[in-house]
Amino acid sequence: PRAAPSPDTVTAAPALTPAARKALTQFDAQGRLTRWPHKFSVQRLAMWVLWTHFDARRIYTEREVNEILKRWNTWGDHVTLRRELIDHRLLTRKSDCSEYRKLPARPDDETRWLLRAWRERTRVGA
Numbered sequence: 001p002r003a004a005p006s007p008d009t010v011t012a013a014p015a016l017t018p019a020a021r022k023a024l025t026q027f028d029a030q031g032r033l034t035r036w037p038h039k040f041s042v043q044r045l046a047m048w049v050l051w052t053h054f055d056a057r058r059i060y061t062e063r064e065v066n067e068i069l070k071r072w073n074t075w076g077d078h079v080t081l082r083r084e085l086i087d088h089r090l091l092t093r094k095s096d097c098s099e100y101r102k103l104p105a106r107p108d109d110e111t112r113w114l115l116r117a118w119r120e121r122t123r124v125g126a
Contacts, residue, residue: 066078
């Protein structure tokens with residue numbers, strides 16, 4: 001008779017793509033973005049991690065968005081991050097910037113595995 005697979009084997013994630021591995025290195029052990037990635041594919045993935053810090057049921061002011069982004073990056077450019085979240089269609093805002101909302105989005109497989117690895121890593125780093 002065959003032995004049952006170990007729990008680690010059953011839940012193991014497939015290997016991260018090179019872009020996802022690179023994106024993961026852009027975050028510290030607390031889960032904060034430490035630098036702006038050079039490659040667009042890595043930037044796109046990093047934006048998804050930041051997107052997870054917003055609640056889809058809330059309307060945010062620009063100040064609230066800035067506070068969240070300041071908390072989740074260490075390199076000090078929350079303005080670029082806010083603009084990129086809009087450009088990547090993960091957040092939306094009114095034309096006068098008075099309201100921001102998290103857009104409903106469905107991450108692809110590459111992004112889902114990155115988010116899983118990021119969560120596991122921040123759990124260990126905490």
